[in-house]
Amino acid sequence: MNAPDTLTPEPTTLTAQLRRGNLFAEQCPSREVLKHVTSRWGVLVLVALLEGTHRFSDLRRKVGGVSEKMLAQTLQWLEGDGFVLRKSYPVVPPHVEYSLTPLGRDVGLRVQDLADWIELNLSSILQARGEPDRTAP
């Protein structure tokens, strides 16, 4: 099942592999992107922004527990990857709006799908965990 490296199981070219990205390869840039998207706050920010444009402090209030520093950093990561669009208005009390790019909406949906699944199946998971399901009646 697990193929020794001597034989290439899939007939893909090197460039095709690079173009596609291969998460199993250690040095693949896709690992970085995955890290941003699945980071502790990245997930929550993406899901939050799926609901629409938010300002910085809106996000801060919505995502329970983020520090300002991490929120800023996460937004910069996601902006750098082309998932988030930052629009700042040069008014005197700062005003900045964050929204998702089309690319961001795409990942966001998949992340949300995962997040929703976990939320919905939480009690099953906790039961499997052996931790008595305290949510049960």
Next chain:
Amino acid sequence: MNAPDTLTPEPTTLTAQLRRGNLFAEQCPSREVLKHVTSRWGVLVLVALLEGTHRFSDLRRKVGGVSEKMLAQTLQWLEGDGFVLRKSYPVVPPHVEYSLTPLGRDVGLRVQDLADWIELNLSSILQARGEPDRTAP
């Protein structure tokens, strides 16, 4: 700290919130599960196991860059959450097989969906990043 508790934005009961899980709530156990699933190696292990049962060292070889320690720990996390089934045969060179539970297959599929999307759209992302797309001809 955040969100005045005085106003409840959504008319859900406390038990419903607990049963469902709410990732935006700081102390919700779903955060833990999400952490395991979206951890650096958790993602890759889940995707790898979707292809079928693997032995420890098969996984180690397949997932580029994992240390034995982290692989073991990740597998224990996922086993603890009821996503992974560990079957050990008490033979003299140790033999252990890892596979997904039905619950695990469910999350795995969503994680794979996300992973696949990133792999496929990698070059668009890298372009958005401003990093010249080195995969282009």
Next chain:
DNA sequence: GTAAGTACGCACCTAAAGGTTAGTACATGA
């Protein structure tokens, strides 16, 4: 007059993730 809100940057610090090395108890192959 001052307290609060805005969107951060900077500096410092802790906790946790992650890596490295060694060791185990045998069996098989060179």
Next chain:
DNA sequence: TCATGTACTAACCTTTAGGTGCGTACTTAC
């Protein structure tokens, strides 16, 4: 006989994610 593979654990160390607090340049509201 020595090396290698197996599935780990324990001890130790490094790196980084993440948190805390401070400052800012104003404005609005109390």
